[in-house]
Amino acid sequence: MTTLPAPDLVVVPRARRRIRVRGVVQGVGFRPFVFRIAAEGHVAGFVGNDTDGVFAEVEGAPDALDKLLERLRAEAPPLARVDDVEWAEVPAIGDVGFQIVASRDEHGREHGREHGRGHGRGGVTFVAPDAAVCDDCLRELFDPGDRRFRHPFVNCTNCGPRFTITTALPYDRANTTMAGFALCPACRREYDDPTDRRHHAEPLACPECGPELRYVDERGSVSGTDEVLAVAHRALRDGRVLAVKGIGGYHLACDATDDDAVARLRTRKHRPAKAFAVMVRDLAVARRLARFDHAGVALLTSVTRPVVLAPRRSGAAVAASVAPANPLLGVMLPANPLQHLLFAPVPGRDLEPPDVLVMTSGNLSDEPICHDDSDARTRLDRIADAWILHDRPIHVPCDDSVVRVVGGVEQPVRRSRGHSPAPIMLGRESGPVLAVGGDLKNAFCLATGRTAWMSQHLGDMGNLETLQAFERSTEQFRTLYRVEPEVFVADLHPGYVTRQWAEHQGAEVVGVQHHHAHAAALMTEHALGPDTSILACTFDGTGYGTDGSIWGGEVLVAGYAGFERVAHLRTVTLPGGDAAARTPARVALAHLRAAGIPWSDDIESVRALAPDARAVLDRQLALGTACAPSSSAGRLFDAVSSLLGILHQASYEGQAAMELEAAASAADDDGPPLEFMVDDGVLDPSLLLRDLVAMHRAGRSVPALARAFHHALASAIVDVATGVRVTTGIETVGLTGGVFQNVLLTTFTRQLLEAGGFDVLVHRRVPPNDGGLALGQVAVAAARSARAAA
Numbered sequence: 001m002t003t004l005p006a007p008d009l010v011v012v013p014r015a016r017r018r019i020r021v022r023g024v025v026q027g028v029g030f031r032p033f034v035f036r037i038a039a040e041g042h043v044a045g046f047v048g049n050d051t052d053g054v055f056a057e058v059e060g061a062p063d064a065l066d067k068l069l070e071r072l073r074a075e076a077p078p079l080a081r082v083d084d085v086e087w088a089e090v091p092a093i094g095d096v097g098f099q100i101v102a103s104r105d106e107h108g109r110e111h112g113r114e115h116g117r118g119h120g121r122g123g124v125t126f127v128a129p130d131a132a133v134c135d136d137c138l139r140e141l142f143d144p145g146d147r148r149f150r151h152p153f154v155n156c157t158n159c160g161p162r163f164t165i166t167t168a169l170p171y172d173r174a175n176t177t178m179a180g181f182a183l184c185p186a187c188r189r190e191y192d193d194p195t196d197r198r199h200h201a202e203p204l205a206c207p208e209c210g211p212e213l214r215y216v217d218e219r220g221s222v223s224g225t226d227e228v229l230a231v232a233h234r235a236l237r238d239g240r241v242l243a244v245k246g247i248g249g250y251h252l253a254c255d256a257t258d259d260d261a262v263a264r265l266r267t268r269k270h271r272p273a274k275a276f277a278v279m280v281r282d283l284a285v286a287r288r289l290a291r292f293d294h295a296g297v298a299l300l301t302s303v304t305r306p307v308v309l310a311p312r313r314s315g316a317a318v319a320a321s322v323a324p325a326n327p328l329l330g331v332m333l334p335a336n337p338l339q340h341l342l343f344a345p346v347p348g349r350d351l352e353p354p355d356v357l358v359m360t361s362g363n364l365s366d367e368p369i370c371h372d373d374s375d376a377r378t379r380l381d382r383i384a385d386a387w388i389l390h391d392r393p394i395h396v397p398c399d400d401s402v403v404r405v406v407g408g409v410e411q412p413v414r415r416s417r418g419h420s421p422a423p424i425m426l427g428r429e430s431g432p433v434l435a436v437g438g439d440l441k442n443a444f445c446l447a448t449g450r451t452a453w454m455s456q457h458l459g460d461m462g463n464l465e466t467l468q469a470f471e472r473s474t475e476q477f478r479t480l481y482r483v484e485p486e487v488f489v490a491d492l493h494p495g496y497v498t499r500q501w502a503e504h505q506g507a508e509v510v511g512v513q514h515h516h517a518h519a520a521a522l523m524t525e526h527a528l529g530p531d532t533s534i535l536a537c538t539f540d541g542t543g544y545g546t547d548g549s550i551w552g553g554e555v556l557v558a559g560y561a562g563f564e565r566v567a568h569l570r571t572v573t574l575p576g577g578d579a580a581a582r583t584p585a586r587v588a589l590a591h592l593r594a595a596g597i598p599w600s601d602d603i604e605s606v607r608a609l610a611p612d613a614r615a616v617l618d619r620q621l622a623l624g625t626a627c628a629p630s631s632s633a634g635r636l637f638d639a640v641s642s643l644l645g646i647l648h649q650a651s652y653e654g655q656a657a658m659e660l661e662a663a664a665s666a667a668d669d670d671g672p673p674l675e676f677m678v679d680d681g682v683l684d685p686s687l688l689l690r691d692l693v694a695m696h697r698a699g700r701s702v703p704a705l706a707r708a709f710h711h712a713l714a715s716a717i718v719d720v721a722t723g724v725r726v727t728t729g730i731e732t733v734g735l736t737g738g739v740f741q742n743v744l745l746t747t748f749t750r751q752l753l754e755a756g757g758f759d760v761l762v763h764r765r766v767p768p769n770d771g772g773l774a775l776g777q778v779a780v781a782a783a784r785s786a787r788a789a790a
Contacts, residue, residue, distance in 0.1 A: 029157030248398030250362025304418025514543030521776030541634030552632030671708030
């Protein structure tokens with residue numbers, strides 16, 4: 001008998017590694033993802049959340065562990081953002097199987113299996129932004145055979161609310177506003193199953209155990225999803241204004257094709273002219289209303305679901321008063337299940353809902369968005385005819401984001417829902433600081449280490465409600481991330497509410513010049529090195545200068561720690577200082593006076609003011625009473641808008657400049673040649689204004705002259721940049737400040753600069769307006785601190 005020799009036993013060595021993953025890794029299905037790839041790789045161990053992100057220990061063959069580490073970055077869930085993966089070898093313990101363990105607090109304690117290895121580093125985990133409902137959940141929403149059919153709160157680990165419902169870290173159901181909703185047995189099975197896409201989906205709910213809708217008007221209330229939506233559809237068709245509670249706050253909605261309904265909403269909201277955003281049923285409707293290129297479609301359909309500003313199509317089926325005197329239309333697609341249901345017929349009912357709704361923030365103009373139910377019922381009582389409510393609390397209010405497409409890529413106008421509080425990484429270490437931003441379009445920034453968390457858009461600090469919202473939000477961020485600021489950073493303007501607030505916090509206050517902060521924000525989002533300098537063209541309406549005057553047309557050689565003002569628009573005495581923006585005709589007459597152009601009655605700006613008003617203005621400018629010197633580019637746009645007869649009295653900030661851009665965009669040609677005089681670093685518009693007035697008198701078309709003005713300013717910027725390059729060697733030019741929200745100016749300037757061999761930086765992650773200011777304030781403060789330490 002022949003026997004075979006015993007085979008050699010191959011002993012595969014086992015290894016164990018302790019892993020730390022940082023980034024946006026909570027509330028995005030990261031633990032089930034790790035569970036799945038561990039099972040596929042035959043790896044044992046555990047994974048969990050703590051205040052520093054995701055921790056894990058994995059045990060198995062070394063090559064299997066290597067593969068798992070590769071997959072952590074390469075195959076992360078769609079809403080995740082992996083910033084850092086650290087690992088270390090630890091002794092193997094013979095683990096069998098893989099577990100998702102309970103979350104740990106800041107002390108390393110957990111409820112459940114105890115490992116006690118203290119992975120916390122003071123709380124630098126990141127909360128995911130809210131995300132639009134995913135395709136899988138949307139299919140369930142409209143599948144009659146699914147148990148979540150027409151459930152307005154359907155979600156999973158790939159979509160739904162995150163930031164707005166989070167009350168503490170780590171991100172677990174107990175630390176969200178869903179804590180009060182006990183899971184039914186079916187939802188509990190999904191929640192506990194690591195192979196289910198709803199495993200640890202903290203907002204998880206179904207019709208049996210989740211939040212419920214309610215419709216309330218003067219006649220009483222209605223409950224039940226289909227009943228609520230049926231009566232809501234009828235109300236919209238009848239021209240009523242609805243206050244609709246969403247994920248981050250209330251919207252005010254009405255039929256966008258109903259002129260009377262839109263007019264009533266404008267009157268009640270105290271918003272006479274500023275455009276309303278519209279929400280549309282689907283992409284096909286969006287394309288019927290406005291022209292979207294590939295980038296615009298990608299933004300419309302992205303998980304952030306912003307309002308996308310796009311050229312309105314001729315004959316678009318919306319009321320003229322939705323966006324008066326504006327060739328752009330702000331369009332968004334439904335972001336949450338309730339919004340999708342607002343556009344879907346109710347089964348068994350014969351009423352078709354509207355295809356297009358005005359969907360504007362639930363507030364009075366200049367106030368913060370309503371998110372608390374009782375506050376909404378009070379503040380919106382005189383605006384809304386009825387309310388669609390639900391009983392899931394909103395912990396953090398978050399308004400819609402607004403974007404434009406510039407050069408084929410996104411430019412934020414308002415960074416909020418879908419983006420906040422996603423962090424932006426700094427180029428150097430920062431101490432714990434809170435930068436308070438500016439008083440317009442306020443957003444603050446909390447930072448520690450190399451991480452900066454930008455807040456959601458909060459609004460203009462001109463009323464008590466916005467200040468209170470600012471205070472609540474700063475406290476929420478400080479509590480959420482467990483960062484107690486040692487330094488506050490503020491604008492130099494002594495009259496800013498934000499600066500005054502910072503000065504009452506009992507800590508050191510660092511002042512940062514307004515336009516330097518704009519430049520530093522742009523440098524930070526482009527991850528420029530700590531020793532980099534750029535030529536920053538920083539054009540906006542108002543910024544407090546180091547000489548005490550109002551700046552706003554600045555060209556700076558800027559680094560993080562400091563800057564030099566190398567050029568600027570000519571300084572003009574403006575009546576009323578910052579308040580001049582409300583009356584472009586007055587600004588125009590001030591610019592005429594500075595340019596030596598008589599106030600003759602054939603100039604439209606002159607005719608726009610009554611004779612007695614002109615007399616008062618004449619004396620005011622002569623004596624300098626209540627006047628302020630200003631180099632503001634924003635006010636120059638206002639002046640040109642009025643001189644061309646486009647707008648003499650503004651009802652909202654930036655209106656005159658926006659309508660001037662709109663006119664220029666409608667021109668058939670580039671218009672006649674206009675130019676600034678550039679001498680010794682001063683861009684003087686005097687000659688341009690004389691030629692502009694003369695050509696307007698002679699009958700040249702307003703669009704052509706408006707376009708020629710944009711070309712002239714772009715050319716002047718290039719002239720200055722070329723001269724500065726000769727003396728400094730700087731070839732990188734940044735375009736920042738609110739004026740560069742103007743797509744036409746940005747496009748002209750960028751094209752001319754790139755043709756001249758310059759590298760051009762524009763905003764992609766934070767707005768060029770004051771909504772990005774706080775990020776720059778943090779970067780400047782960190783640079784100064786590093787320089788002082790050196």
